[in-house]
Amino acid sequence: MATQPKTLDDLFLDTLKDIYYAEKQILKTLPKMAKAASSPELKKAFETHRDETETHVERLSEVFDVIGKAPRGKTCDAILGIIEEGKSIMEEFEGSPALDAGLVAAAQAVEHYEMARYGTLKAWAQQLGHKDAVKLLDQTLSEEKKTDQLLSQLGTGEANKQAA
Numbered sequence: 005m006a007t008q009p010k011t012l013d014d015l016f017l018d019t020l021k022d023i024y025y026a027e028k029q030i031l032k033t034l035p036k037m038a039k040a041a042s043s044p045e046l047k048k049a050f051e052t053h054r055d056e057t058e059t060h061v062e063r064l065s066e067v068f069d070v071i072g073k074a075p076r077g078k079t080c081d082a083i084l085g086i087i088e089e090g091k092s093i094m095e096e097f098e099g100s101p102a103l104d105a106g107l108v109a110a111a112q113a114v115e116h117y118e119m120a121r122y123g124t125l126k127a128w129a130q131q132l133g134h135k136d137a138v139k140l141l142d143q144t145l146s147e148e149k150k151t152d153q154l155l156s157q158l159g160t161g162e163a164n165k166q167a168a
């Protein structure tokens with residue numbers, strides 16, 4: 005039997021596994037970022053988003069359910085790299101007035117990665133006719149965008165000035 009060419013369904017499942025893995029890594033990282041942040045607002049933002057991230061993992065389980073698959077992650081080198089860069093900032097800028105600006109930047113790289121993934125998955129779910137999945141992915145996408153905007157505000161509002 006010849007191997008079947010892979011389809012958009014396969015791509016959708018692979019990418020779902022990628023972001024599922026990524027979200028779980030992010031869930032572990034956000035408390036460390038909250039602990040490292042010096043401004044109370046930034047701390048709060050990381051804590052709030054940690055709670056949201058828990059919901060993101062749950063929603064992804066529901067998306068797996070929609071397509072009749074068990075939730076499973078697949079190592080995502082991109083998020084590991086982004087998180088690693090964030091760790092370096094925490095270490096190298098500890099005690100520096102530029103620390104929060106660096107944390108905001110690291111967190112925005114995470115959010116943009118998530119926005120890219122959820123935007124793609126939402127479009128593919130639409131294409132594949134998984135309406136319930138579209139709704140779930142869109143809810144999370146909105147929260148990632150809101151978080152990104154809040155981080156922009158916190159960055160331009162205080163962290164960058166303090167850093168300069």
Ligand SMILES: [Fe+2]
Nearest residue numbers: 027057060118
């Ligand atoms: Fe997320």
Ligand SMILES: [Fe+2]
Nearest residue numbers: 115118148151
């Ligand atoms: Fe996020």
